[in-house]
Amino acid sequence: EPEVTQTPSHQVTQMGQEVILRCVPISNHLYFYWYRQILGQKVEFLVSFYNNEISEKSEIFDDQFSVERPDGSNFTLKIRSTKLEDSAMYFCASSGAPWRITSTDTQYFGPGTRLTVL
Amino acid sequence: AQTVTQSQPEMSVQEAETVTLSCTYDTSESDYYLFWYKQPPSRQMILVIRQEAYKQQNATENRFSVNFQKAAKSFSLKISDSQLGDAAMYFCAYRPETSGSRLTFGEGTQLTVNP
Numbered sequence: 001e002p003e004v005t006q007t008p009s010h011q012v013t014q015m016g017q018e019v020i021l022r023c024v025p026i027s028n029h030l031y032f033y034w035y036r037q038i039l040g041q042k043v044e045f046l047v048s049f050y051n052n053e054i055s056e057k058s059e060i061f062d063d064q065f066s067v068e069r070p071d072g073s074n075f076t077l078k079i080r081s082t083k084l085e086d087s088a089m090y091f092c093a094s095s096g097a098p099w100r101i102t103s104t105d106t107q108y109f110g111p112g113t114r115l116t117v118l
Numbered sequence: 119a120q121t122v123t124q125s126q127p128e129m130s131v132q133e134a135e136t137v138t139l140s141c142t143y144d145t146s147e148s149d150y151y152l153f154w155y156k157q158p159p160s161r162q163m164i165l166v167i168r169q170e171a172y173k174q175q176n177a178t179e180n181r182f183s184v185n186f187q188k189a190a191k192s193f194s195l196k197i198s199d200s201q202l203g204d205a206a207m208y209f210c211a212y213r214p215e216t217s218g219s220r221l222t223f224g225e226g227t228q229l230t231v232n233p
Contacts, residue, residue, distance in 0.1 A: 043223040048219075107213075109155075
């Protein structure tokens with residue numbers, strides 16, 4: 001069964017450093033998302049991406065964040081200058097097969113990248 | 119703005135018994151989707167079950183079923199014949215009908231299964 005993959009599984013960085021989190025969505029999916037979950041809290045939406053541009057972003061997704069689909073398979077989240085409060089689990093998800101079936105609208109999540117900012 | 123509320127931070131159940139997790143939501147939309155995701159200690163988000171709001175029939179997936187009450191904006195998850203592997207954090211989530219829309223999650227319910 002196709003699945004979303006994410007690398008690395010755990011990233012440790014120093015405050016102020018740039019990090020790039022990588023995701024490979026399910027092949028043929030059209031919509032891509034990033035969510036984050038601070039330890040002990042609920043999952044929060046960051047951004048969605050469709051047709052090579054951001055389709056929606058939350059108030060959390062400020063100028064420090066950017067997303068990119070550099071090729072036909074990868075989807076990345078970049079944090080330019082990390083802060084202590086960026087420490088969280090970051091989930092990538094994808095949805096939307098191009099054919100109209102009931103699973104089209106379900107978002108499938110990757111295993112997450114645990115980001116630790118020191 | 120849509121909100122999702124899970125009023126039970128923790129629940130416990132005996133193995134082989136049945137447990138129900140509660141979820142309420144608030145929306146002005148008439149068409150939308152509701153989901154239950156499971157998050158085991160590995161923290162991966164695993165889809166358990168989904169419900170389309172336009173469907174009156176409650177969704178079922180093996181031992182998992184929902185009680186969807188659209189007028190009451192209630193969406194509870196029933197786990198029958200609970201197994202030790204069901205122990206996890208369970209999140210209720212809402213998504214508008216439009217493809218590509220964000221998921222809005224509840225706070226989660228930590229389920230413990232006692233042998």
